[in-house]
Amino acid sequence: xxxxxxxxxxxxxxxxxxxxxxxxxxxxxxxxxxxxxxxxxxxxxxxxxxxxxxxxxxxxxxxxxxxxxxxxxxxxxxxxxxxxxxxxxxxxxxxxxxxxxxxxxxxxxx
Amino acid sequence: xxxxxxxxxxxxxxxxxxxxxxxxxxxxxxxxxxxxxxxxxxxxxxxxxxxxxxxxxxxxxxxxxxxxxxxxxxxxxxxxxxxxxxxxxxxxxxxxxxxxxxxxxxxxxxxxxxxxxx
Numbered sequence: 001x002x003x004x005x006x007x008x009x010x011x012x013x014x015x016x017x018x019x020x021x022x023x024x025x026x027x028x029x030x031x032x033x034x035x036x037x038x039x040x041x042x043x044x045x046x047x048x049x050x051x052x053x054x055x056x057x058x059x060x061x062x063x064x065x066x067x068x069x070x071x072x073x074x075x076x077x078x079x080x081x082x083x084x085x086x087x088x089x090x091x092x093x094x095x096x097x098x099x100x101x102x103x104x105x106x107x108x109x110x
Numbered sequence: 111x112x113x114x115x116x117x118x119x120x121x122x123x124x125x126x127x128x129x130x131x132x133x134x135x136x137x138x139x140x141x142x143x144x145x146x147x148x149x150x151x152x153x154x155x156x157x158x159x160x161x162x163x164x165x166x167x168x169x170x171x172x173x174x175x176x177x178x179x180x181x182x183x184x185x186x187x188x189x190x191x192x193x194x195x196x197x198x199x200x201x202x203x204x205x206x207x208x209x210x211x212x213x214x215x216x217x218x219x220x221x222x223x224x225x226x227x228x
Contacts, residue, residue, distance in 0.1 A: 003154065045221055048216055048217060089154065099145075
């Protein structure tokens with residue numbers, strides 16, 4: 001199972017909006033509305049930011065939103081803040097009880 | 111709120127067997143699917159596999175035949191055992207819970223991870 005493709009890096013200035021794409025296939029992202037997004041800060045536990053494409057867990061800022069079109073899911077962060085600087089990973093169900101993570105994206109807040 | 115904490119030996123030699131523990135507090139051990147995920151240096155997250163509430167396991171293809179998982183209810187732990195390790199197994203290993211007791215659900219509780227160097 002190939003990993004969904006994410007840009008290696010994105011950047012933005014405080015207050016701006018950025019989007020991170022997660023491009024899979026019609027065997028994973030395109031078929032299942034089971035895409036989730038995780039935020040990784042060094043030395044800390046990964047944090048669930050979005051699940052089932054666009055749902056936001058309790059306690060996650062409404063600046064984070066998710067969407068999907070065809071085989072590509074996207075995470076959008078609005079009103080960018082310094083604390084958003086981290087790695088972000090998408091994850092998709094791929095059938096047969098398996099999941100696959102995207103390659104990850106390093107977000108830099110300028 | 112569930113608390114997850116991984117532990118392990120830190121350093122193992124090639125060809126040896128690696129055993130990691132995941133300590134779980136606040137009572138969701140027996141009702142949830144528990145996955146292990148790892149991140150090798152400079153690489154992305156890689157799903158290893160999960161242990162079900164019924165003690166069945168499912169591993170990603172590259173791990174089959176080399177990985178096992180078990181539950182220790184008395185100590186509120188799940189473990190991951192990886193045999194015949196190589197330098198490619200050097201990574202931070204995370205333990206994480208699948209939400210809602212569903213194996214394909216998102217991972218809603220994670221530990222901070224434990225670094226293993228081979």
